[in-house]
Amino acid sequence: MTDKYDVVILGAGTAGLSAALSLGRAMRRTLVLDGGPPRNAPSEHAHNLFTRDGTPPDELLRLGKRDLEKYETIEVREGVATGATGADGEFEVTLDGGEAVSARKIVIATGLSDVMPDIPGFAEAWGRGIYHCPFCHGWEVRGRPLAVYGSGDMVMFRVALIRNWSRDLIAITDGTEVPEEIRRKLDALGVPLHESPISRVESDGEGLARVVLEDGTEIEREGLFTNPPLEQRSGVAETLGCETEYMEMMRAEVISITPGTFETTVKGVFVAGDAGKMMQSLANAVASGCSVGAFVTHELAAADVEAEVAAISA
Numbered sequence: 562m563t564d565k566y567d568v569v570i571l572g573a574g575t576a577g578l579s580a581a582l583s584l585g586r587a588m589r590r591t592l593v594l595d596g597g598p599p600r601n602a603p604s605e606h607a608h609n610l611f612t613r614d615g616t617p618p619d620e621l622l623r624l625g626k627r628d629l630e631k632y633e634t635i636e637v638r639e640g641v642a643t644g645a646t647g648a649d650g651e652f653e654v655t656l657d658g659g660e661a662v663s664a665r666k667i668v669i670a671t672g673l674s675d676v677m678p679d680i681p682g683f684a685e686a687w688g689r690g691i692y693h694c695p696f697c698h699g700w701e702v703r704g705r706p707l708a709v710y711g712s713g714d715m716v717m718f719r720v721a722l723i724r725n726w727s728r729d730l731i732a733i734t735d736g737t738e739v740p741e742e743i744r745r746k747l748d749a750l751g752v753p754l755h756e757s758p759i760s761r762v763e764s765d766g767e768g769l770a771r772v773v774l775e776d777g778t779e780i781e782r783e784g785l786f787t788n789p790p791l792e793q794r795s796g797v798a799e800t801l802g803c804e805t806e807y808m809e810m811m812r813a814e815v816i817s818i819t820p821g822t823f824e825t826t827v828k829g830v831f832v833a834g835d836a837g838k839m840m841q842s843l844a845n846a847v848a849s850g851c852s853v854g855a856f857v858t859h860e861l862a863a864a865d866v867e868a869e870v871a872a873i874s875a
């Protein structure tokens with residue numbers, strides 16, 4: 562067991578590093594646990610991020626870590642958090658090597674995992690032809706032959722959004738029913754509808770080449786937009802007893818937070834980035850990390866004042 566930290570941040574992705582910067586600069590002794598690659602690691606470049614548009618994901622985090630080096634208040638250590646116990650002011654986090662660290666506050670910045678469907682070729686093309694987010698990757702495939710894929714009742718929602726980037730668009734459903742009104746709208750827009758699920762996806766050296774449907778249809782496409790379900794990357798919030806909730810639109814199980822403060826249902830445990838109930842993007846990961854840093858600092862500073870006053874008055 563090491564000395565107590567003010568804050569231990571689980572995860573050294575964009576949200577975790579942003580929270581660390583904010584806390585370290587606020588004179589708080591902060592440990593960041595770096596558990597491995599971020600969610601966008603399969604992509605060649607990160608987009609839609611102020612001043613860093615087009616930066617490779619590993620370079621983004623290298624720059625983030627480099628910024629932290631000058632602060633003696635911040636320690637970044639490789640390690641996966643496996644569990645946590647305790648209460649506000651007195652937490653203990655266990656690492657995969659068996660070591661434990663103690664901290665007054667915990668920031669969960671462990672992100673989400675995209676659950677890959679059992680479709681041959683899908684995982685290989687993920688982030689390189691198959692995308693979940695047009696705001697991240699739409700510009701790169703603008704005007705190209707694209708497809709949307711998902712359940713029948715959501716097909717119009719996806720078509721309306723992706724049409725924004727390309728009119729060479731087809732809709733493929735997973736075999737679930739497509740309401741009649743949606744059929745009429747797709748027909749009016751001239752968007753071909755395929756109701757046989759995808760059986761495999763083929764890539765070439767450049768990216769996505771074609772999708773093959775269960776009925777044998779082969780369709781050449783350069784981009785496929787779909788949103789696989791998302792699950793928590795780490796179970797630590799669960800071991801602490803933090804409540805979670807399902808975000809239908811994102812198909813994601815996320816940690817519930819108090820809007821504004823980013824505190825979970827467990828006092829002293831905060832969330833930054835994708836793991837919490839918020840919009841999932843790098844910019845939001847930065848913003849939430851920065852906000853969490855400020856709120857945690859307020860709480861620690863207030864507790865320090867109380868303790869100091871009590872000691873003087875004793």
Ligand SMILES: Cc1cc2nc3c(=O)[nH]c(=O)nc-3n(C[C@H](O)[C@H](O)[C@H](O)COP(=O)(O)OP(=O)(O)OC[C@H]3O[C@@H](n4cnc5c(N)ncnc54)[C@H](O)[C@@H]3O)c2cc1C
Binds near residue numbers: 576607687
């Ligand atoms: C393919 C793809 C491409 C994307 N492209 C873009 C884009 O261009 N622009 C954009 O704005 N958004 C993009 N996103 C979304 C973006 O990746 C996320 O919103 C962002 O990564 C969230 O940051 P985060 O810090 O919350 O999580 P992450 O970046 O996933 O970081 C979480 C970190 O926590 C670590 N970790 C997990 N469990 C533990 C543990 N138990 N202990 C210690 N560490 C742990 C992980 O290893 C990881 O390093 C993309 C997503 C995908 C899937």
